[in-house]
Amino acid sequence: MKQVAILVPVYNEAASLPILKAALDGVVSTEKDYDWTFLFVNDGSLDGTLDLLKQMASQDERVQWIDLSRNFGKENAMLAGFDYADADAVIVMDADMQHPPALLPSMLRQWEAGYEDVYAKRDSREKEPWLRRVFSKMFYRILKQTSRFEVLENVGDFRLLDRKCVEALCKLRETERYTKGMFCWIGFRKKEILFECGERVAGQSTWGMRSLFHLAWNGITSFSTFPLRLVSVVGMLTALSAFVYMLWVFTKAIFWGDPVAGYPTIMTVMLFLGGFQLLGIGIIGEYLGKVYSEVKKRPVYFVREKSK
Ligand code: UDP
């Protein structure tokens, strides 16, 4: 019998968990040809999530849990799950029911048909605030044009991964993880399924505008050095035009005896160059910061305790 694990990272989801568990039970009972496990990674929850998980595990032997030593973030919690899951396929989903469990059977059918990464794609983002939609569009545009692999738009973490994909992802140990990009980066045979992303059943999303911006910047800098190249190109163009301008100023001064244009020109040029240099240093700094956190090679998470 093929083993399938459902991997759910959870952070303060005590209110959603019972609803999710009931829905999963319902779906799984119609798929009896698989050996199911429910693997919950408790990402340092502050509410009763862990107790609830322990209680669920005592009532249902398919339930397993890993308790991380603190909140490491969803990306890291997911890696913990990949490390521990030993099933033939792992289905990643959120605890808040935004990822409908009803989609699992069609994911399994595609997996059986030979696809190694069956991902759910949001049908529309209409439910989101417009500003968020605009930013997300912009972000995907930049990412698509600057990276050398295919980037999938509006695709979250709701997906079925074959063992091969899970093993590949386990090998990517970077500290600043942008898992959405990694799914695309590793390749393998992919298949898309459309779904309608619902509302959270309980609790609150931990993603504000700020963390989304951080995620987007992390996404771009993790997978491309385009901002660095942009700085070099603009720097080169500026230097070139400065050179031409210099020739012009000298020629004017030598042949026509024009006095050199004064304060306004110098100020403009200085401020522009100064500003641009700071921007360049800032971008280099961002990458340097990334290099710094990667060379430390710190483990991505710590486990306090796990079931069995
Ligand atoms: N999550 C987590 N660690 C965190 C934040 C979130 O494990 O630090 C989990 C959360 O419990 C949920 C999933 O990641 O199962 C998605 O989180 P959320 O619903 O807040 O994100 P959104 O749906 O808004 O993208």
Ligand code: MG
């Ligand atoms: Mg959510």
